[in-house]
Amino acid sequence: MITTGLLGGSFNPAHGAHRSVSLFAIDALALDEFWWLVSPGNPLKAGAKDMAPLHARLASARKMARRSTIRPTAIERQLGTRYTYDTLLKLVRRYPKRQFVWIMGADNLAQFHRWKDWRKIARLLPIAVISRPGYDDDAFAAPAMAWLRRFVHPASQRGNWTNWSTPALTFLRYRPDPRSATAIRMARPHWHQQYDDRRVRDAVTHRLIGPED
Ligand SMILES: Nc1ncnc2c1ncn2[C@@H]1O[C@H](COP(=O)(O)OP(=O)(O)OP(=O)(O)O)[C@@H](O)[C@H]1O
Ligand SMILES: O=C(O)c1ccc[n+]([C@@H]2O[C@H](COP(=O)([O-])O)[C@@H](O)[C@H]2O)c1
Numbered sequence: 425m426i427t428t429g430l431l432g433g434s435f436n437p438a439h440g441a442h443r444s445v446s447l448f449a450i451d452a453l454a455l456d457e458f459w460w461l462v463s464p465g466n467p468l469k470a471g472a473k474d475m476a477p478l479h480a481r482l483a484s485a486r487k488m489a490r491r492s493t494i495r496p497t498a499i500e501r502q503l504g505t506r507y508t509y510d511t512l513l514k515l516v517r518r519y520p521k522r523q524f525v526w527i528m529g530a531d532n533l534a535q536f537h538r539w540k541d542w543r544k545i546a547r548l549l550p551i552a553v554i555s556r557p558g559y560d561d562d563a564f565a566a567p568a569m570a571w572l573r574r575f576v577h578p579a580s581q582r583g584n585w586t587n588w589s590t591p592a593l594t595f596l597r598y599r600p601d602p603r604s605a606t607a608i609r610m611a612r613p614h615w616h617q618q619y620d621d622r623r624v625r626d627a628v629t630h631r632l633i634g635p636e637d
Contacts, residue, residue: 425586430515508526509542
């Protein structure tokens with residue numbers, strides 16, 4: 425089995441914390457691969473005016489992942505999915521030789537109960553939640569935790585995650601990293617203009633290909 429971490433996100437734009445939490449998760453869970461799923465559109469952010477086009481967000485992810493083993497993808501565009509459960513179901517079926525783990529920051533756990541089929545997501549694959557400054561208390565008290573709490577594995581057992589039966593959830597403590605895409609957009613609202621060149625757009629669009637086995 426190829427152990428593969430999945431980090432879904434808007435990446436609007438990708439930033440250093442995406443990279444550092446990913447490298448941390450690769451190490452903490454001894455992952456063979458790590459894919460970023462750059463979302464065509466987070467269902468809970470539909471209509472967000474400051475959402476840059478997918479090609480710009482994917483280009484920023486490629487830049488941020490340079491010289492690392494992280495593989496930025498627009499696999500949801502390929503699969504025609506938008507909801508995470510639909511994506512994960514297709515990935516699990518399409519890649520039977522892979523063992524996936526869903527990675528998310530504590531802010532996502534706080535909202536997890538609003539995701540479509542979130543219990544089914546937890547039944548499909550293990551979940552690792554990475555601490556994020558300002559969100560850890562909310563995550564522990566998250567509505568979804570009322571159900572997920574009984575499936576929590578202590579971080580000390582994380583080396584054994586491939587043997588966990590699902591649902592399974594673990595918390596990965598990480599040095600607080602305050603970086604966020606919101607802060608970047610506030611400082612540089614036009615960050616995506618650097619990717620507006622037609623050649624860049626076409627190059628990225630033509631490479632909207634997910635990892636292949
Ligand atoms: N500083 C961070 N610490 C821990 N996890 C993070 C951090 N930044 C992003 N993540 C996680 O990375 C994934 C993708 O995040 P996303 O693309 O939404 O970035 P963001 O900085 O949270 O964006 P925004 O500020 O626009 O909400 C999510 O699971 C998120 O929790
Ligand atoms: O499936 C859902 O209902 C759902 C609702 C909200 C967010 N998500 C996913 O959560 C991931 C993080 O999104 P974001 O915008 O916070 O970076 C990304 O992969 C989204 O597609 C998924």
